[in-house]
Amino acid sequence: MRKVTSVRFWFIKNFIMMTCMGSLIYFVFLQFYLYMNGDQILNTKNILMLTLLMLMVFLILSVQFGYRSGRNVLKRLDELLSFVSILRSGKYSARAVEIEKDEIGLIFEEMNQLAIVIQDQVRSLQRLADEKTDLANQAHQAAVMEERQRLARDLHDSVSQQLFALGMISSAALRTVSKNPIQTEELLKQVADISAKAQGEMRALLLHLRPIDLKGDTLIDGLNKLVKELKERTQLDIECRLENIEYLSKAIEEHVFRIVQEALSNILRHSQATKVRITLERIKENLHLYISDNGKGFKVERSLMTSYGLQTMRERCEELGGVFQIRSMEEEGTYINIRIPFSNE
Structure with a gap:
C-alpha cells in the first residue's frame, strides 16, 4: 500500500496520464487529417509536420503536468517548512493534520512524534526545575542560619563597638562641655565621624540583606x-x-x-x-x-x-x-x- 501511495508512484501516474492524453490528442488529429485528405499518401513533408505536431502536443502537456506536479509538491514542502518553523519557535503543542500516506506524509508523522517527545522533555525540564528550586530553598534556609551568625559577628565587631565608642565619647563631652569647650568640640567631631561610619556600616549590612528572590510573593x-x-x-x-x-x-x-x-x-x-x-x-x-x-x-x-x-x-x-x-x-x-x-x- 505504501508503494502505491508514494511520491514516486504519484509522478509515474502523472506521466502515464500525460502520455495517454497526448496519444489521444494525436490520434484524433491524425483521424481528422486523414478525413480531410482522403486516401492521399503521407509523404515525407506531411510525416514531418505530424511529428512536429506530436512534439508540440507532448511539450505543452509536459509543461502543464510538470507545473501541476511541482506546485503540489512545493505546497506540501512549504507546509512542512512552516510546521518546522512553528516547532522551532517553541510551540511544541502544534500538530500536523490531514496527513497523506506518502513519503512527505511520513515526515509529517515523524515531526508530530518529535513534537510530542520535545513537549514531554519540556515538562520534565520544568519538573526538574521545580525540584531544583525546592532543593535551593532548603539550601537557602541553611545558608540563612549561617548568614545570621555572620551578621551577628559583624554587628558585634563593627557597629556595636562604634556605638559603645559613641557612648563613651558622648559621656566625656558632657563632662567637659562647661569646663573645656575646645576639648568638647573635638569630642563632638569624633562623635560625628564615628556616627557617619556606623551609618555606613548599617547601610552596607542592609544592602547585603536585600532580598534576591520572591520571598513568598507572586x-x-x-x-x-x-x-x-x-x-x-x-x-x-x-x-x-x-x-x-x-x-x-x-x-x-x-x-x-x-x-x-x-x-x-x-x-x-x-x-x-x-x-x-x-x-x-x-x-x-x-x-x-x-x-x-x-x-x-x-x-x-x-x-x-x-x-x-x-x-x-x-x-x-x-x-x-x-x-x-x-x-x-x-x-x-x-x-x-x-x-x-x-x-x-
Whole structure:
C-alpha cells in the first residue's frame, strides 16, 4: 500500500496520464487529417509536420503536468517548512493534520512524534526545575542560619563597638562641655565621624540583606516591588506592562524574576540607558517576556561568550525549555525576547 501511495508512484501516474492524453490528442488529429485528405499518401513533408505536431502536443502537456506536479509538491514542502518553523519557535503543542500516506506524509508523522517527545522533555525540564528550586530553598534556609551568625559577628565587631565608642565619647563631652569647650568640640567631631561610619556600616549590612528572590510573593508582586525600588533609587524611566498569569510553577516564577533582575542589573551597570520597557504576557501556551532599553548597545556575538549575566539568563531560560533571543545595536539599545512554554496542568 505504501508503494502505491508514494511520491514516486504519484509522478509515474502523472506521466502515464500525460502520455495517454497526448496519444489521444494525436490520434484524433491524425483521424481528422486523414478525413480531410482522403486516401492521399503521407509523404515525407506531411510525416514531418505530424511529428512536429506530436512534439508540440507532448511539450505543452509536459509543461502543464510538470507545473501541476511541482506546485503540489512545493505546497506540501512549504507546509512542512512552516510546521518546522512553528516547532522551532517553541510551540511544541502544534500538530500536523490531514496527513497523506506518502513519503512527505511520513515526515509529517515523524515531526508530530518529535513534537510530542520535545513537549514531554519540556515538562520534565520544568519538573526538574521545580525540584531544583525546592532543593535551593532548603539550601537557602541553611545558608540563612549561617548568614545570621555572620551578621551577628559583624554587628558585634563593627557597629556595636562604634556605638559603645559613641557612648563613651558622648559621656566625656558632657563632662567637659562647661569646663573645656575646645576639648568638647573635638569630642563632638569624633562623635560625628564615628556616627557617619556606623551609618555606613548599617547601610552596607542592609544592602547585603536585600532580598534576591520572591520571598513568598507572586511574580507580579515581586517585579512591581523591584521596579518601585529602582525608581526610588535611580533616574531610570521604567515602563511596565505585566499580565497576571495564573498556573505558573514556582520554578518559572523564580527563574523569570531572576532573569528580569539580572537584565536590570546589566542595564544599570553597562547600558547608560534612561528608559526601560518590561512586558510580561501570555500568548497562547507561551509566557512572553520582553525587556528593552535605549542604551548604548553592544556586539551580541562577543558579549554572549564573555558576559556571565547573559549566560546566566540564557541558562535559566533553557532550564525551563524556553527560547532566549537578544538583539542589540550600538547606540540603538538592546532588546531581549524570551518565550517559555507552560500548561495549566
